[in-house]
Amino acid sequence: MNEEVKNKLKKILPTNKLHFELSDRYSYSFDASFGEYLPEGVAQPSSAQEISEIVKLANQYGFPLYPRGSATSLSGGPLPVEGGLVLDMSQMRDKLIIDKENMIAITSPGVLTSDIHNEAEKAGLFYPPDPSSAHVSTIAGNILENSSGPKGLKYGTTKEYVIGMEVVTPTGEIVRVGGKTVKNVTGFDLTRLITGSEGLLGIVTEATLRLIPKPKDRKTMMATFHNPVDCGRAITKILSKGILPAAMELMDNACIRAVEHFEPSGLPVNAGALLILEVDGHPLALQEEIEQSREICEEIGALTIKVAESEKERNDIWTARKKVSPAITQLGPTKISEDATVPRSKIPEMMEKLNDIRDRYQLNLVVFGHAGDGNLHPNIITDKTNIEEMKRVEDAVGDIFQAALELGGTLSGEHGIGTLKAPYLEREYGKEGVALLKSIKHAWDPNNILNPGKMFAKEGQTKVVLT
Amino acid sequence: MNEEVKNKLKKILPTNKLHFELSDRYSYSFDASFGEYLPEGVAQPSSAQEISEIVKLANQYGFPLYPRGSATSLSGGPLPVEGGLVLDMSQMRDKLIIDKENMIAITSPGVLTSDIHNEAEKAGLFYPPDPSSAHVSTIAGNILENSSGPKGLKYGTTKEYVIGMEVVTPTGEIVRVGGKTVKNVTGFDLTRLITGSEGLLGIVTEATLRLIPKPKDRKTMMATFHNPVDCGRAITKILSKGILPAAMELMDNACIRAVEHFEPSGLPVNAGALLILEVDGHPLALQEEIEQSREICEEIGALTIKVAESEKERNDIWTARKKVSPAITQLGPTKISEDATVPRSKIPEMMEKLNDIRDRYQLNLVVFGHAGDGNLHPNIITDKTNIEEMKRVEDAVGDIFQAALELGGTLSGEHGIGTLKAPYLEREYGKEGVALLKSIKHAWDPNNILNPGKMFAKEGQTKVVLT
Known part of the structure; x- marks a missing residue:
């Protein structure tokens, strides 16, 4: 300048x-x-x-x-x-x-x-x-x-x-x-x-x-399950009762362990999935909805179920979710946070695929996310100075994107493409779709002034910028 | 071809x-x-x-x-x-x-x-x-x-x-x-x-x-008011109670008269505004919401209030709304249906302006619409073979658009621009805004193949295509 x-x-x-x-x-x-x-x-x-x-x-x-x-x-x-x-x-x-x-x-x-x-x-x-x-x-x-x-x-x-x-x-x-x-x-x-x-x-x-x-009021519960499949069945059954929760937060076993290791609060460390469900609306409706949700979780064989009976108990439940970020930050200096999103019914299958990726690349991978809308957050905890591991991270990230797309999902539910997903954009949009995106950018920003280097990969770029 | x-x-x-x-x-x-x-x-x-x-x-x-x-x-x-x-x-x-x-x-x-x-x-x-x-x-x-x-x-x-x-x-x-x-x-x-x-x-x-x-259930009521201002106050008060109706349909006096003239069903022909309100959701919540809505309408001094106690009574209420179209079609061979939309609080003011336009141009103008989202439907009933009247219609339509824009609203809430509002697009978007729209169209459709002649006015075109 x-x-x-x-x-x-x-x-x-x-x-x-x-x-x-x-x-x-x-x-x-x-x-x-x-x-x-x-x-x-x-x-x-x-x-x-x-x-x-x-x-x-x-x-x-x-x-x-x-x-x-x-x-x-x-x-x-x-x-x-x-x-x-x-x-x-x-x-x-x-x-x-x-x-x-x-x-x-x-x-x-x-x-x-x-x-x-x-x-x-x-x-x-x-x-x-x-x-x-x-x-x-x-x-x-x-x-x-x-x-x-x-x-x-x-x-x-x-x-x-x-x-x-x-x-x-x-x-x-x-x-x-x-x-x-x-x-x-x-x-x-x-x-x-x-x-x-x-x-x-x-x-x-x-x-x-x-x-x-x-909303006039809200009710919150936490349930744990043997595995994500049971958890997924509970979610589907709750929704098909006509209950539309304001939030349905999911944590996988690695995530539960990380949180419990960070600050023990009695979470079942062998549970395959933890679900936090919150309904909001009219108090009379909520009482019935939370009761029905509890019954469904029981029927499906939940390991534990806890309905918050006070604002303090609600905060305790949400604390488990809020501890995720500090807990996993303790596991290593570098965190790669993804947001691959799949149709809700595909969450158990996506969790399976993420397990495979964790095993295949031997990485510290924890999964949490917004189960209601299929928006998962696989987080890889690593160390950017470890070049060998970062190469595995790079490949794992590519596999996560591919898994989401194969299940009819999308690269990004809420984080955006930015620098970190640009090389994968064409896998979702196809050449013609990317051409449509670029044509709008070019029409509005002929000199490529605003935020260049984002969303669209450089010619020949096939990997993200981790290594 | x-x-x-x-x-x-x-x-x-x-x-x-x-x-x-x-x-x-x-x-x-x-x-x-x-x-x-x-x-x-x-x-x-x-x-x-x-x-x-x-x-x-x-x-x-x-x-x-x-x-x-x-x-x-x-x-x-x-x-x-x-x-x-x-x-x-x-x-x-x-x-x-x-x-x-x-x-x-x-x-x-x-x-x-x-x-x-x-x-x-x-x-x-x-x-x-x-x-x-x-x-x-x-x-x-x-x-x-x-x-x-x-x-x-x-x-x-x-x-x-x-x-x-x-x-x-x-x-x-x-x-x-x-x-x-x-x-x-x-x-x-x-x-x-x-x-x-x-x-x-x-x-x-x-x-x-x-x-x-x-939604598990719904409740419906109809209330009539001296004037649109009272009706608007009722709407605001209902919403500020935390009640979010699924529908709030409004009819003005001319519209009430047209419907009652078409097929008498005891609507108060001197009422300045008729409101149909429907809430949906959990039955327990609805009972309370409809009761509160009724109380608010009473407080404001509604002329009549009717809460539907059965599906038949609900249908009777909605029949008043559904008769609008056949009723006004009987009034003349040509109907110009607009959808100028204003911020909800501006509805009474917009109704005033529409009254002025009706008087100024001596036209058969009835107004109904979706009061919850400010989406009004001023309908002008006319005869397209009457060239002199159509010129007044043309001017009135321009004034309707201008009134909506002056109140912070938009040309079109749900009908689109098409041929009938193209000359007014720039009043809402400005030159630069229209240029942005056109640049996307041009980038995607360089030969102008898809639906040409819509949304964008011809050079120098300042009026709609009515006359």
Whole structure:
């Protein structure tokens, strides 16, 4: 980034919002996934207008822009893989309006998702998408990655709640897409096209989110099973009773062991699967639904069943799930977190395939995930300095993707493609499908300014970037 | 369409699936909106492969293609405005699989939406989108127009249920987008981009729909109010109690009068607004919700309140709503049906503006609609042979759009842009927004083969095509 560009940037932003020192740039060189890439500079814009001017400058001088929220991405979303300028969007967080009457939220891009949860609840409303990073991740990051968490089955994903946006396009135009109404079929659905576009098609500078009335109550239970097949049967039977849980979280044996080893709390370490089920809605309905769910788990031969009778007991149950991340982080310095997703009925088969992959490559692989929507999280715990092991990890990751696709699933349920799944995109989309994706990117971003190096593999690239 | 092209088409399709006689072509020259346009031919394909070959032929010889389901469009969606070949997709209806375990339906494009409702219900499942034409409209037509009906507030629109498709692109490639899982963030969301694209971006040859458990029960009530403001207050108060009705249908005074005049059933003809409210879910919750809703309507001073105590009484309530269409059809030979949509809190204001427009242009304008999601249906009853009146209609329609936009709403909640709203698109999107839409169309359909003449106005066109 030459002095001329830096000087022009200084005309757009105050000096204290521009950073070119190595120490500053280093802070922006990684995310929660894998790999370090040093940007040439960092800008902290505070308005759509500033961003528009920066984008136009980038087009004029041909340097890449990397929008970034809180960098909790597990797929490399914000990594500045080709240098250029990082746009730190986390500073744009001055607006969060809850419009109770229209049940919508209007928010700046850098607002934390958990702040939206909290403000909505104060108004008796509810914003369902709940990625586990919600307390640190920004709403625009969630939107651009369509990251969603456990409530997909009942409530859908982030995309189902974004109804309008202000966006700066890859050529620097400020446009509004969608609006304030759930129903809107004016033009193609650019709102949904940009949601989940991983920052390749535009920079979100404001979002309008649909909210729903806050469920009146919730009931939570935990059950353990001999094996994932039994657990899968219980899930199917519960759903076919007409019960639609807000969350159905699954942990495999390796995951149960890791959590119990991390902090013993009496989980059955020989159980093949652990299920946390939460129903929400009207209190009278819940009582019946949780009772029916318990009966079904009993019939199927659950090892243990625990229905929370108080808020404390509910927290205890969720603590098992929340310990997963710290527990597995203790197992090794490097964590590769995947999100291959399969049709729900294929979960037991996918768990089998993941077991095979664990054995075949002799890796520390634990599986947890959102069983209701088939969204599994196989996590490989490894050490990136161990080149030999990383090669096995690389092959195992390829096999995980292949297994998901063979079962009619998808590479990514909620983490995105980013850098880490780009070489596999064509396996799911085919050549023609990838051509359609690229043609939109090219039409909107002819100079390839926004987040280049993501989603699409380099010519001839067949592996991920782990080794 | 010259003989060479006809002969090539005969190599793709059996002769009895191709129609070039005037009488046949005439049957395909109109839809449920406005205007007649004679196609040069009609093809009734039965596979994606046949469609792919036809599309490639169209690109080679440069003739337009007009995909068409049951032609219930109210915006001109399937009208062959530039001649060419109509693709009658209603014959492709051999597949309708309900996968109970994964709660999805896999369907051919020509399957009727009501058949999906019925088959899903047999499996204890539920496909919520329910346009009033569901008993005659095809699922692919619903998808490409994102037509949705009364349940948008609680259940979202068609788009929220389409999770995968097989599509023939405008250049004749057969691609699969999305898949069988609710969570899928692999690549841009082409499924949602194509849903609601009005046939400009691809021809749907198979769709995968998300289903949900069938609600266990429902309760229905009807209330009438002095004016729309009172009705709006009742709606807001009900929602802020945490009650999320499956439907909240609104009729204005002109609409009540039309229905009562058509077939007297004791509706209060002086009421300013009629509200039909339906809640669904667990029976225990419903009892409380309908009681609370009734109390709220009483507090606000409803003129009449009727809670259905039996399925017969429920049907009686809905009959009032279902009579709207036949009742207003009796008022005149031509019906212009709009779907301008505003944020819910703006409904009373929008009703005021519609009253003004009715008075200003001295037109027969009745208003009904889906109050929960702000989706109103102002219908103008007129006579297309009355040129003088049609000019007033034209101006009134423009004012309706402008009113919706001024209140933060959108041109179209569920009918689409088609021919009838094209000149107004830029008012909502701005020049830059329209350029983004067009750039996708151009990138995917460089020869402008699929459904040309829709969504985008001709250079200099400022009015709709009514006069």
